[in-house]
Amino acid sequence: MSLFYSDLPTATGAASITMYPLLKSILALGSPRQRLSILIFHRVLPQADPLFPNEVDAARFDQLLGLLTACFNLVTLEQGLVQLRAGTLPPRATCITFDDGYADNAEVALPILRRHGVAATFYVSTGFLDGGRMWNDTIIELVRRAPDQIDLGRAGFGVLRLDSLNSRRHAIGTLLAKLKYLPLAERHEQVELLRELVGVALPDDLMMTGTQVRQLHAAGMEIGGHTVNHPILARLAPEQARREISDGKEALEALLGAPVYSFAYPNGKPGQDYLAEHADMVRAAGFTSAVSTSWGAASPSSNFYQLPRFTPWDRNWIRFAMRLMQNMRRAGETA
Template sequence: MPPRESGYVEMPGKPMPSWTLLPSRALLNLCSPGGSRGRLTILIYHRVLPQPDALFPGESHAENFDHQMGQLANCFKIIPLLDAVRGLRQGKLPPRAACITFDDGYADNAEIALPILQKHGIPATFFVSTGFLDGGRMWNDTVIELIRRAPGDALDLTQIGLGQLEIGMLPQRRRAINNVLDALKYLPLESRRLRVEEMCALIPVIPSRNLMMTSDQVRLLHNAGMEIGGHTVNHPILARMENNAAAYAEIANGKDILESIIHAPVRLFAYPNGKPGRDYMVDHAKMVREIGFDAAVSTAHGAARAGSDLYQLPRFTPWDRGAARFMLRMAQNMLKPIDTV
């Protein structure tokens, strides 16, 4: 799997042939007929690269993201997430309802994804962790860039408890990155930060400082009619924080900072990492409601329906490259039970 905090996308490589559109729509209509029987498919993305990444070939990039947006626009009714929340509440979803969301706040969301979304007339919601704006970098991207660009065929991290890593070939580098991410992911926030700093001291690489959005890019998305959502300040795993007060501050402060940037209410939230019962708990869903968000999304698979918890809406992205299997996976996802806390 690629090293995103959650989710994995292998995009279909070619647009869906026109002769498959009617059967695909018919299948999706059966699964999501609209109204009180409607199903809401919410797709989750992170980065959209300008070109394919040889180290992580499954990562989405401009060409295949463009293909998939065209396919989705042909087969689904893609609506803003706030409109979908109102539809769920009122039992008035359109048939084949879908929403597009992005997590974390990568600069390529504004530089590459936005023009493609505009080309297809697709609205989207961008969940932004404010602590990385204007030159910051997420811990996992630091790890990725350190190991991606580390010299030699082996990397000795035994002195910081991460072992000896083989990196001579691309599959070995990929495996090394995933192993380190897995080892650090659920550490307390401060412990994880210190471990990454130790890696920076050991590996002679200076990671990029332009991966994340600027405040101006957040405003650009907002002014283009896209929704901006909260995603905390520092992207902690809320369930691993030392106390509820610290978690509350992360959620509330992130909202306040975004509202000061766009001068508009921020009404949607995405739980960092997002797995119910593992990454966030009931208390965190209550906090999100108390702080004033209208709805929140997880990373549990499934499709929301009338009566779903608006503060634990599921999200999903299928991983099939073939267009037909992609649509079949989308339909199957609509029938899955939804995990919540």
């Protein structure tokens, strides 16, 4: 599910680049040892989106990687966890992860990652590959393409005026909040009703194809499990949750012809979106690590099946780096 990063770094030019050695020296003085920062992203758009202008686009992602490669030690998640266990993690160790499996991960993010010599981990929900679409993107694209006024009375939302970008953003936020925690089947019914009421054509190329997932893997990127249908595990019956976890892993391994070691909890809030029993299911399915969306950095004492993740939202690159360093002192929450 896409996040909107409202304040990622935008500093460019020689002035900012020449400051990187000084910033690196400052960070070296205050960075705690044996901490692994795991950054979380969802999309990298080819250009800015007028509806969500602060979503990460190619230019911002390129600038961010320039900062990270200059001032931090970028490692893959698997490499970082091995070093964390062994006590050999380099200072300011950082890794990059993506959730969900958007097509722009392969089309836009991958070339930028390769240009900077960085490998990332991509957590893929297999049920949306090859033409699928996540429910939240259905809502976003319905509202994006809708006329200036729509009658959603049959769905319980009344008449919505959509005569400005702000009103469309507000409508999207309202609909997502109302539908997010509904039972899976009920949410699906509501989304299909909204599709019927709005009646506009929707894109079918937002998510990756199986070929693109294999392309990421062949390029040296790590691929991780993210269930089949991206449900909130805490809202499922135990056996249904177990199938979502294991079936997603099996589908990815069949697609790649290689084992999949890491898992990301959909939505990822400990105690709300997943419970301790789901961490046990992840372990039983054969994963060796799992990540949440609790803020913090991993340490040798962390639960490796509930690793925290964090991405600072500061637009200013110095504040971004300093907030990332501060976050290294947070342990993160667990279920």
